[in-house]
Amino acid sequence: MKRYKLVLLGIVVVAVWVLLGGGMSLYVDALWFDSLGYYGVFETVIWLKFISWMAGFLISVLLLWVNFRLASRRTYEQETWFRQEYLVLGMDEKRSNLFRAGILVLSALFGLLAQSQWLMFAQFRHQVPGGPADPIFGKSLSFYFFDLPVWNFLTGFALALVVFSIAVAAVSYVFHGHLGYSRQLHLTYAARLHLAILVGIGFLIIAVRFYLKRYDLLFSIRDKGVTFGAGYTDIHAWLPVYWIMAGIVLAVAVLFFVSPLFGSLKYALAGIVGFVALYLLSSLYPAAVQMFRVEPNELEKETSYLNYHIQSTLDAYDLRKIETREFTTSGRLDAQALERNETTIRNIRLWDWRPLKDAYGQLQSIRPYYSFEDVDLDRYVIQGSYRQIMLSARELNITQVSEQAQTWINQFFQYTHGYGLCASPVNEVTDEGLPDFFIKDIPPRSTVDLNITRPEIYFGEKTEYPVFIKTRMKEFDYPSGDQNAFTTYAADRGLHIGSFTRKLLFAWELGSFQILFTSNFAPDSRVLLHRVIRDRIRKIVPFLHYDNDPYMVIDGGRLFWIQDAYTTAGRYPYAEPFGRQFNYIRNSVKVVIDAYLGDVFFYVSDPNDLLLGTYARIFPTVFKPMSELRPGLLAHIRYPEDMFDIQREIYCTYHMRDPRVFYNKEDLWSVPHEIYGDTEQAMESYYTIMALPDEDKEEFILLTPFSPKNKNNMIAWLAARSDGEHYGSLLLFQFPKQDLTYGPMQIEARIDQDPQVSQLITLWSQKGSRVIRGNLLVIPIETSVLYVEPLYLQAEKSEIPELTRIIVVYENRVVIGETLKEALDVAVATGPQPRRPITLLPPTPQETSLSPELQSLLQDAVRQFDLSQERLKEGDWTGYGEAQRKLKEILEELSTRTSRGPAPELEPKRGTSNGPE
Template sequence: MRAAARVLLGTVFVLLLLFLLSLIAFDLWTGRVWYRSVGFSSVYTVRLRTQGMLFVTFGLLMALATALNAWLAYRLRPPLSAMSFEQRHLERYRTSVARHRARALVAVAMLPGLAAGTVAAAAWKTWLAAANSTSFGSADPQFHRDLSFYVFRLPWYRFLVDFGLVALAVSAFTAALVHYLYGGIRMQGPGRLLSYPAQGHLGVLLGLLVGLKAVAYWLDRYSLAVKAGADRAAGGWNGIGYTEANAVLPAKAVMCGIAVICAVLFLATPLRRTWALPLAALALMAFSSVLIGSICPALVQQFQVKPDEQAKEAPYVARNSAATAAAYGMSGYVAAAAPRAGALQASPSASGASSGSSDGSSTGSSSEAAVRVAADDARQRVQAVAPWLRTGASPYQVTVGGRTEWVVDGYTTSDSYPFAARTGTAMGGGAVDYIRDSVKATVDVSTGAVALYQWDTVDPVLRTWMRAFPGTVRPYATLDDELKSELRYPQELFALQQDMLGSRR
């Protein structure tokens, strides 16, 4: 009966696995067929290749780290002598594991490996942006680093640090369980409750974890440039203010130093065979994080900034205003953008876009054109072939060369532009602190064919994505003059810029 049950369960498991694999294969095949039909198969290939590489790389790293530390904890198990009640209770579990040791090790490593691979695959855009980053040609006023560091590389560095912290935490937890199972860690009985090998193993893991936390503290210094302080968030201001510059930044540097010392003490555990100093340093780190990380900045804000806030914050407000103007393309804005926005609002094709989005009918176009693609469908197509863009909410129709096409505005955005104010948009997605009208996309209303054209020739974000997906965006020089004359300044972008100016950001 037991053999029959095992065969039945194994058969059900295999069938379920085959069913899931067939669903995945069908989804991949249909996606490939669709992207090939619109001429953007390279986008699909690059995305799948990147996701697959990240899934395998980080999944294996997590699985290997977990398995290695579980195996090492087993190898460092103490010899069992007279067993307490606790150890006699655990003996039956040790016996069960001994019969399936290899499979148990694989099972222990598989779950965190799959989870880590899935999370890493979802960060494919973060990796592509970092790997293909393009210089902005200008630096931030605090750390004097090129803005590409914040927009492209800093998010990836934060991902790597977070992954490392989770991997070490999972490894330490798994190692502690194995040490407990085999008597390296005990809750009762005579003698040491923590064996020297278990103490050294866990000490090294904690040392690596605290050392990586020191790296996180150091990166936190740069992250301050793209995060709003708690006291400034309500006003929409972003980046470093007086309190951050004079209290939070020094605190992060001090915390980084304390974490390094704490990590070294933990790493020396196998030699010193004591946790007294490392635990004291850890307590100091926790105390310091509260004192100099929270209390001191609050005191500076209350007693130095608030009595003379306007004077203290003036240089930082000027930084914010300059960064916001640059991030939202508002340099020389009033004189240049207003006439173009006025032309847009008077455009018949633009005013007819909303009706086209609901029923797919053609407004202000050739009456013989057979409209099959609605405005919403046009946006979805552009979003699919250029997943790094945000698409405009109001596509409009133009007739060029006898063809009727939807024009969809494609925006490159970021939420990591230093010192710039952050705001929501009408294009969906989260809040942004940088935006450019960088791409003009056309969708043929009869065939659904999609074309992407470079509109902003200097935007570093667009140039980065053009490096990541070569050949998908056609150069500005390929824009047809007739099509170029029909293009309009985006109304939603104009409204956003007006709002930013009106808020004195």
């Protein structure tokens, strides 16, 4: 007994500890939501969870308790013989209490199961009805999103309750002597009646589940099917099977209901055997239909279902809105065309985000504890011109502070925020091959009309720790020469520390009991929690899916983050799933976060979305119309890259709208590949500013090309528009099928085969330097297509990549130039392609010292290369081949010798070099 009391005491202590900790965390959450103006969300979620749990608990405890009490009735006089025939354990007070406790625990678990579906119940209750009707049952989309999941859950929940009720009743009957076994099962009439009714109810629920299972056919995935969703076999075989099974199960339920009248369960048990046998054989008929009726005439049988599948998939991924146009490469670019498209040319992105991030890190980190997490692309009107720029927030990474400085005080009181950002145009480079900054340094210095007056970043992508503000200790603001500048947070955000009770509360929540003893708190001290922007918005609205790339925007001198959010579902009839994650997606919300204040706002970007409309009914104070977004931020809304990439992958197959073409997979597309660095990879979609065909004004778009499956030519390109009234529009430009347009990998191959480019890369790639081939960009201009690929050079001793050359491919010309303008001028020029020899700067004495033999070989290599270009210009192919052969021998000898010792670093002089065709 003493041990029992100790165990009970231990359980009570643990329960109190857990409840106390949970209660304190809940209170902190309430304070946090209230500080942001979202207490209504917190309150609504708590009530929905509580009501769901309470409903599940009460229903469960009621049913289980009623069945326990029914099974615990005193034995009737006429059944005394049963108690004498069989051993009766009896139900004493202790066992009765254990049963009651077990029922309470089991009911609590059922309550938790119901609580886990709080959002589903809320969607059912507040749903926005409507949406397209499915082609088989005529049910609206809202039925599949909101109604069907609830009915499936409730029938499963009820069936589980019935099963546990049968178990509780059966065990109780055993203890009370109504149920026994001696060579055969024996039941009293009361037990037989009770259990038969429960089993009958169970089979009645199973019959309902077979009825509901018909709707699941619209989401079927079968090995033999040619489509996702119901096909010919599903509708003409499985659907009748489900009706028959529902009827059989209903009949079994009736047999159980009436079996007590016959004094035997044998007919009901026979019904169960028959049901199980038919269930095991139920797949034979659909298999026969598939094999003998469908497969010999598959296209004929499946055509209508293929059409349902194609149209539903286009709807589910918002692809039906794509407008298709023909793009004929009939014209030719010249100097006048380049001048007409000066804005497009000026915004061709020469800097890839990876080398630019490295350059920012090396040139502008200022201190080891600053880092650039990501590089974002956006557009601004700068000095009256529409410009595409790249920018990256300078965030504070406390883990990079020296180990001695990683103290509790520094982590929570001093190192509180990042500072400013770097920004540079996508196409400009200094003479040293480095980014030409629009905004740089600490404090931020701007060379254009883009100024930052509030550069502190308290909320970002790397702000992982909570911090205390408005304390007696000044916060580190930024380094200033040999000294540091300090500041105090100026806004009224965060949670008040206040009393000792609050300190105890935050000490528990943060797991930092130094809070109780520090003397650094002032009367107005506060704590900022959940500062990582994705965690912050996900805590407020956890039922949305969020884009992987939040981006920073400058507006009115302040810094903001914009985060795209999606509504997704997996219950769109006939729609193809994306990676088995979902088969419906909309970019319905734009989230704005103030990097200084931490304020979060959710704006509706797709008011026609059923899911978002339902969420807005559940949480009426959360979502704001896009018209309330400040104009300076509205100008920076863009089509999200994650959404675009999902759509392009789906469209590679589902642009085929003819069921016959789709069935034969005659016109499959794929995302082209490119060479990045020295690795082949799928081409990344990219933002650019350009004038679309037949449009007079340049605009900010997201672009991707397409190639035929298993081929490298380009067949189309897709553009998503982001500006003004055209936001969200998708335009597909298809090349005429009779024309051959080079695709990215074919262009990459031409670049590889160009003698001058390959030789230049070979020289640069000698030990000590690394050549990085950037993203290949496909740039449609008027009725032509340009291809642009930057080259970066990174010395072994330096982590700063330099933008060294730009390759332009147009028609039959591969041109490499020091600047984009040089390369373009040569590429579009008429007449023979001019060529200039490569000039290599000799290394400085500090960089390397070459032996006389290596110096001689290097000079010979340059001499032979220049000679080959002269012979090529003269049309002397024999002389060109001989010079190339000698150059190869010299390079091989140079490679062999440098591999045995330190290699020279070859620094290219920034001059134009244009390779031969």
